[in-house]
Structures are given as C-alpha cells and as structure tokens.
Amino acid sequence: MDLTALDAALENVHRAGMPGLFAEVRDGDRVWRGAAGVADVTTGRPVTADLRHRVGSITKTFTAAAVLQQVEAGRIELDAPIGRYLPKLVPGERGDAITVRMLVNHTSGLPEYFPYAYPSMKAFPALAETGPESLDDLRFTRFDPVDLIAMGVTAPAVGTPGGAPGLYSNTNYLLLVQLLKEVTGTAAEQYITRNVIERAGLRDTGFPAGRTIDGPHSQHYEAWFGMIDPPRDYSVYDMSWVGPSASLVSTVADLNRFYRMLFAGEIVGPSSLEQMQRTVQVVSQEGKTVDYGLGLYPMADPGQATFWGHGGTVWGGGALAMIRADGERQMAVAVNLQRWNRLDSSGRPEPHAIDAALTALYSTAMYG
Template sequence: MTAPRRRAVVVLASLALSLSLSLALHTPSAGTTTGPVTAEEVRREAATLLETARSVSVHVRVRDGRHTVAAGAGEAVLGTGRPVPRGAHFRAASVTKSFVAATVLHLVAERRLSLNDTVEHWLPGRVRGNGNDGSRITVRHLLQHTSGLYDYDSTELTGKTAPDFGRHRFDHISPEQLVTAALRHAPDFPPADPDDPEPRWSYSNTGYFLLGAIIERVTGRPWAVEVHNRIVRRAGLRGTRFPGDDPHLPEPYARTYHRFAGSGGYTDTTVRNMFWAGPAGALVSTSRDLDRFFTALLTGELLPPRELAAMRSTVPSNEEHQQFTPGMRYGLGLMRQPLSCGGSRWGHHGDLEGTFVRTGFTADGERSVVLTVNGRTTDDTRLLTTEKAMQGLIDRFLCRR
C-alpha cells in the first residue's frame, strides 16, 4: 500500500466505525414492511438518498420476482429541473469486471483456459521487473484481486483537479499503457498462496487490464467482442455497449457531475473518453440490463454450475475497502456483503468521477436493486455518508418481506 493510501486508511478508520454502527443501529429490521413495493415508496427512498448524499440525481430500480418498480429524484441536467429519463444509459464503471469475469469463466468451461494458468503462459514477458513476476500470478489471482499487482488508474496520468480533467478528458490512453505504468511499481504483496483460505487482497484494475489481453490471446478476438458475444448478446442486453473512443453516452442519459478537490462547484464529467478503462470499467449500460445480467448470472443461465460456484468463492477484502463496505468479500468478479436479515447480497460496485453505481441481488436472483447516483465529491466524510445511505437503501429493499 502506498503512503497516501495508508494515510487514507488512518483518516477513515474512525469514520468507518461510525458507518458500521450506523448501519447496525439505523437499518430497519427485516420484515417491518409487507406487500409489493410501490412506486411511491421507491420515490421516497430516492428523494431521501438525494438529500442525504447532496447529489444531483438518483435513480433506483427495485425488483421482487417479476414485479419491478423504478423511480428517480433530482434533475438530469443541473439547474433545469428535468427528471432522470426512463431507461437512462450510464457508465457502469467497475461493474464491467463482472462481465469480463463471466467471459473468462465461460472460456474456462470450454476448457480453453484454466484458472490456474499463469500470466506468463498467455502473455510471455509482459509482467516482469520491480518484483513483478507473471510466472507466479494466475488467472484466478487476477479475477479475485489477490495478485498483489499495483492498482494503476487514469487519474495518475490525467490528474486529479478540475482543470486537469478538462485538459485530458479526451485523451486516448490504452489499458496497455496503464499496465506498463503499473509495472514500474513494486507489487503490494506476493501473489496469494492457493492453499490460503484468507489471502491478502488488494483491488487492482491492472489485473483486469491483463485479463482483457488474455481473452484476446485465447480467442484471437478483441475482449469487448468476446464479452458482447458470450454475455451481452446471450442475455439480451439491448442497452449495453463498449464505446471505445466515443466520449458520448447514447440517449437518453442523465449528466454526471464531480466536485474535484479544491474546486468551488461541480464539474460536468459526462462527456469523456473511457477507452483507458477497457475491461476494468468501460461498460455503458442501463438499470434494466444490469438487473437482467446479474439475475441471469446468479441463476445459472450464463455459466455451468462448476464455474458459477468458482465465481462465488470469496475471500475477505482489505482494510481499506472495509471502511466503505463492511463485511465485503470478493469472489471472481463478484462482491458479497451480509444482509441485516441474514444471508448475503451479491453484485458489484462501480465508481467514477461524478457517478456511483450500486447493485444488490439476493443469492437466488429473486430480488434486486440497481442504484445510480450522479453528483460525487472527493470529501471522505461525504463519501462515507453517501455509501451508508446507498447500502441502507439496498438492504431495506432486499430484506423486505
């Protein structure tokens, strides 16, 4: 862990305790509300979240079996009063990882790839130097964030201020460039021992950039084509795409806004080139499509039982992530968190300048919540407050009886 990350953990520790206690004390007990979820109930929850997060817009989609309700709060364009449109497209950010992981597991089911294959086997010489050794890192390590590879993202190239974002928002940065930059750093820790039930864990976009390259080496086709053919098209996801260098979202959409450190107000972050995010976070989707994808995944429509079981095999996340997501465990491209009513919720988070994307699914896929919040800040206290509110909302709907 780098020095700034260590300082962030120290700063967040006391706040995290408050978050954990608040979740325990203020999440309504399961079963206190009965009957079908109503549009008015979802609207109230969305409005409360909007106020708590002090964001620009919120959209919530809730499903119980075949009964689906969606509602929003706030405005799609700051200062206009226009509501978030139905079927809005958004950048799903790291939710992309679940799609890529499902694609990798699909190749494993076809025996074209093994979870125990090394990076060196598929990408000879790609991961070497500064203590990095691709011959010790497996596909499973990459999927589960137990490789120890340094987590490199675009902000380390494009800057972290509003003026920097404005100057670099249209830059073409490839995932390969970010892998090269990441390998200039020593790993956070050695790759996990396969026999360790609770290995060291550290979130790494770098690992998913490498997975995209491995998919291409195995199949001879671009990773995005494979994800589309094996997952997106198969699940009937009509609003999901990988935009490449196109900086625009397809209509309809709500604008995203980010309050950068040191800035006096919001910066519109809607239009930007996301080519850099690639297999770690470039996906554009809709709430309906994310609901459909995770439901199909968890109910066995997309993967055979053995591969789905491997995907659900989890390890504890690290201290840094526990600050925001208490109890979180990570599988192969899947997040798992405890529910207040017992059991767990599954899905994946997505975070980007200006946007939060949160998904929650019961293990059987019968209940789901897909949540987007536009209007984000860099302030740690505000981020924790917003995270608590989002997690509480998801928990209440999934625990409803």
C-alpha cells in the first residue's frame, strides 16, 4: 500500500474542486486514513477521517442484508410474490408478478417515486428541465413512506417484472422496508440497527432521529449541476424522503468494518452472500447500464480483481465503499459536494476535473 500515492490522490480530488473528502483504505492489517480540504467552507474547519457522514444508498446493502437474514429464518422467500406479504401496497396482478428478489435487485419494473415527490424535478433524469426549488420547499417535510410507495406503484411501469435491464428505483427498497416491518413486527430502522449495525459492531452508524447529523460531521454542499451557485449546505434535512433505503449516517471506518464483517459471513451466511453477488443488468439513475446484485454491485479496473460494495448520494453528500472479494483490500471514501458537473446544451452533465481525480483515487485505493 503506497501511502504517499494515496495522500496525493486524495489531495488531487480536493484541488480539482471538492471542498472536502476523507477516506480509509485497508490492506490486510495495514490501515491508511486520510483527509483533504474543509468540512465548512465558511469557517475553514478542516475535514478529518473520523467524521460522520450521510452515506445515501450504501444503506441498501444494510437493508438487503436484513431481508436475507429473514430469508435464512424462513420468514421471507426470495422468489415469493410481494403480494403475498404486502397485498395492500402492491395489489392485483402486479403484486403476483413481482417477487422479493426483483425488489432487491431492481428488476420489478416499478418506477422511481422521486420525481413525483419532488415537483420541480419531474423531468428527472432529463436534467436540463429540472430545477432545485424542491430541495428548499421540501427540506423539512415529513414524508409518509406509504405515500411515497403509492407514488411509485401507481405510476406507469418502466419494465416488466423480472425483465432486463431493470431500473434502479428507491420504490423497491421502500417496499422492502415495509416487508421487514411486516415479518418482524418492528420498524425496519430498529431491526436493521439491532441485527445488522450492532451485529457488525459499528459504533458511529445509525439512522438519524431528526433532521441533523449527531456528532462531528462535515457540511453537505449541493450544486445541482451549477444551478445552485455557490453550492448550498443541506446537511440539515429531513431524510424521510428516502427512509431506510438511503438515510444512514456512518463513518468510513464503520463502512469498511461492515463490508468486512459481511464478506466474512458474520452478517448473513455464505449462501446468502452468494445470492447477493448474483448480478443482473440494471439502468442506474445516471442512465448507465450496470451489473447489480442484491444490495451489492461489482467494480473493477480492466484486468484487475473485482471489488464489491455500494455507492450513495444525498443532497450535498456522497460516499463509496468497496471490498475485494477475498476481503483483504478495502476502501471507503466520503465527499461533501454533489452534482458538481454543469450541463451541456442537451442537458447532459459535462466532464469535470473532479470525476477524473476521483477515478484515480479509487484506482489507487483498490490496486495501489
């Protein structure tokens, strides 16, 4: 592990325009932690590697693991129709056709509820026709997850159940949250906390009780493709708009520990982990076709070993956590600016120096 190269790669992301970022890389027993830039652009407070951070859809690995625990316990069948468990939320033929597995790997054909919940972004992902107004209008709105699910379930389908490629959709994971509540008799946040977070021994990870991040943390700066200039701090935000599909707060050290415990068989059994690594093609929120498993996806440089994990974004914050299949090499990175790319005349994000610098950081972290 080249510590000098890691320090330089991290600093290059900051110099490319990222206000602040921090990371942890593990190679066997060797651990490197680094930070570059500021946690607060107003005060100049520096970022440190131990800060808490909203990690967005990395939460989905936690939720998927919780579902597979219930599969192992015999309370959920992966290939059973969701209508068996949640007939009121997914009624009729659709409830009979969509299986639990299709929700976890995003092949249900259910669309994203997000553009219906955020009116100024109805054209998403036609980004040129969107605006950031809803970010402020709904900043302190308390959403009911059942209402959000209804927005997705009643909207026009984006594919046939089980069809490929699937479409990445938070509607799927909000349904899994309700499924966990149905079969365990407790709120998904509580179940995941007791049976995933605490089982992994994570001390700085949890679902926020309110709008703020408890403990030391960075501000979260949202640029919305240059439409918010200068970028605005959204670290205080009601996260009920995503719930336990993307609202987790964690640290880079905790994320690495979680994936290490997961791949060591300490969270789910070997057969469940194998199921999590069975991938299908899914169209991401950025419009790219990717391989996706059950709350995990693979990542690799050409000709190099495959890593598994998940990335996530929220308003102003982002994170990526990856582990090599043998569990020996890991990285977790957190950044405090999102949607830094401006849009071209057709509404597509333009390349930015941050993109190339992050790619170089990931490559250095994973392969040295």
